[in-house]
Amino acid sequence: QLKVILWLILLMGMEAGFLSNTGTPKELLHLTLGRNLALTLEQNISASNRFGPDGCWDSITTPQVFTLSDPPSMLTTAQVNGGMDGTLLGMEVSNKSRKNVKLSSLLTEYYCHQLKGKGMDEAPLLISQRRKDNFRRLVLPSRLSRTTVESEELQRRLAGGSTMDEMEKGQMMGRIEEGMNEFIHMYMDCPPIIPRCQWGAKPYKGTPTNLSLPLNFLYIHHTYIPGQPCLTFEQCSANMRSMQRFHQEERGWDDIGYSFVAGSDGFLYEGRGWLWRGAHTLGQNSRGYGVSFIGDYTSQLPSQHAMGLVRHQLTSCAVGGGRLVGNFTLQGHRQVVATACPGNALYSEITGWEHFGV
Structure with a gap:
C-alpha cells in the first residue's frame, strides 16, 4: 500500500484546493484523474499499452525502491490508485x-x-x-467520461487556448468513451489482485506453458493447510510463499499450482495468473483456471467478501477480458478429481452460484 500513500500525498501536494470543504466528486475527479485520463485516451495507442503497469517494492517488510513491471504508460496503476484514493478521501474530508x-x-x-x-x-x-x-459506487462511467472531457477543456482554457465547440467536444467524447471501457475493465470491474512479485514469489522453474484463451471452466479449491484464513497482507503473502515452496520442493511442480488464491484480507493473489497453465485440477489444467481460498472450509465458509471477489469480480474480469467464455462452467475440485476439496461447506455454497455445473 505504500505506493498508493506516496501518490496520494503527491497529488494532495500538487493540486491546489484539493481538500477544500466545497469539493464535489466531479471537482475532485478533475484534479485527480480527469486530465491524465484525457491525455491517455486521446493518444492513438493500443489498449494493451494505454494504462499501467503496476509494479513491486524491493522488500515486503522494509520497502525502499518501487519498480514498475513494464515500461510506463501515461497513466500508471499507481497514479490511478492515487487518483481514486484522492477522490474518496477528499469526499470524506469535505x-x-x-x-x-x-x-x-x-x-x-x-x-x-x-x-x-x-x-x-x-x-x-x-x-x-x-x-x-467505493470508487465504482461514487463514479458512474458516463460521469467519468464527461468529467474527462471537461478536464481537457478546462486545461485548454487555463493554457490560453481556444474553447472547444460542440462538434469538437462531441468528437472528443466519442474517442474517450471508446477507450474508457478498458479503464473501467482494469480499474473498476476487475478485483484487486496482488502480483507475484509483491507477495515474494520465486521464479517459475523451466518454461511455462501458455493457455489457449478463452477457457471454459473455473475450478474452486480450498488450501486445507493452512486451515485458518489470513487477515493481513503479510500473513497471506507468507501463506503464498509457503504454498509455493511446498508445490515446488515437495510436489516437484514448476510453480505454485493455483491460478489465483483468495485471502481474507481483501485481496486476491496471483499464482500462475491469466496466461500460464496451472497444476490445480488433474487432467483439466488446460481447460480452466484454478482458484483456491486460503483456509479449511470443511465445516465453515470463507468470508462473504472473499467469496464475492471470486464469484462476481474475478469472473466478470475474466469474461470481460476474453479469458473465460461467457457461458463458462464453475465446478468444485471434487467433481473432477477424487478429493474432499473444496470442503463440504464451501462445495455446498458454490452449488448455488451462477455458472455452477456438473
Whole structure:
C-alpha cells in the first residue's frame, strides 16, 4: 500500500484546493484523474499499452525502491490508485460530519486498518481494500467520461487556448468513451489482485506453458493447510510463499499450482495468473483456471467478501477480458478429481452460484 500513500500525498501536494470543504466528486475527479485520463485516451495507442503497469517494492517488510513491471504508460496503476484514493478521501474530508478530522488519522484508518474476526465482512467501508468498490459506487462511467472531457477543456482554457465547440467536444467524447471501457475493465470491474512479485514469489522453474484463451471452466479449491484464513497482507503473502515452496520442493511442480488464491484480507493473489497453465485440477489444467481460498472450509465458509471477489469480480474480469467464455462452467475440485476439496461447506455454497455445473 505504500505506493498508493506516496501518490496520494503527491497529488494532495500538487493540486491546489484539493481538500477544500466545497469539493464535489466531479471537482475532485478533475484534479485527480480527469486530465491524465484525457491525455491517455486521446493518444492513438493500443489498449494493451494505454494504462499501467503496476509494479513491486524491493522488500515486503522494509520497502525502499518501487519498480514498475513494464515500461510506463501515461497513466500508471499507481497514479490511478492515487487518483481514486484522492477522490474518496477528499469526499470524506469535505464531509461536514467529520469536523476537524486529522489527515494522519484518516490515512492510518484508510491504509492500516487491522482486520479481525470475520475480516472484511466486519471492516469499515472506507479502507483501501475497498478502493475499487467505493470508487465504482461514487463514479458512474458516463460521469467519468464527461468529467474527462471537461478536464481537457478546462486545461485548454487555463493554457490560453481556444474553447472547444460542440462538434469538437462531441468528437472528443466519442474517442474517450471508446477507450474508457478498458479503464473501467482494469480499474473498476476487475478485483484487486496482488502480483507475484509483491507477495515474494520465486521464479517459475523451466518454461511455462501458455493457455489457449478463452477457457471454459473455473475450478474452486480450498488450501486445507493452512486451515485458518489470513487477515493481513503479510500473513497471506507468507501463506503464498509457503504454498509455493511446498508445490515446488515437495510436489516437484514448476510453480505454485493455483491460478489465483483468495485471502481474507481483501485481496486476491496471483499464482500462475491469466496466461500460464496451472497444476490445480488433474487432467483439466488446460481447460480452466484454478482458484483456491486460503483456509479449511470443511465445516465453515470463507468470508462473504472473499467469496464475492471470486464469484462476481474475478469472473466478470475474466469474461470481460476474453479469458473465460461467457457461458463458462464453475465446478468444485471434487467433481473432477477424487478429493474432499473444496470442503463440504464451501462445495455446498458454490452449488448455488451462477455458472455452477456438473
